[in-house]
Amino acid sequence: QVQLVESGGGLVQAGGSLSLSCAFSGRTFSDYAVGWFRQAPGKEREFVAAISRSGNSKMSADSVKGRYNISRDNAKNTVYLQVDKMQPEDTAIYYCAAGVSTSIATTRPRYDYWGQGTQVTVSS
Secondary structure, eight states, X not given: OOEEEEEOOEEEETTOOEXXXXXXXXXXXXXXXXXXXXXXXXXXXEEEEEXXXXXXXXXXXXXXXXXXXXXXXXXXXXEEEEEOSOOGGGOEEEEEEEEOOSSOOOSGXXXXXXXXXXXXXXXX
């Protein structure tokens, strides 16, 4: 059974940075593409960024381009999301998700496993 555990969330001032981590266990990590999604209060869960199984391909939402960077370390079974120049609208619960896919996916049904999420709050 795949398990995903996010960490690194917290309270940060506008303009600051955070580094989120997603620890994967239960199966062969390099068989899974991984994505980050976020859900703000009262809003739908939305795609943020994704990375391919090898880490050679990445994609991010237009709203976060230039500020969010996704990476992975297959030796450590971990995916990272570096978030810079944070804004109050980045406030949300951030979730990582894993899916057995040969390509990067931006939609929720393409992911088979989800973590419990980590809260990120940006103060103005």
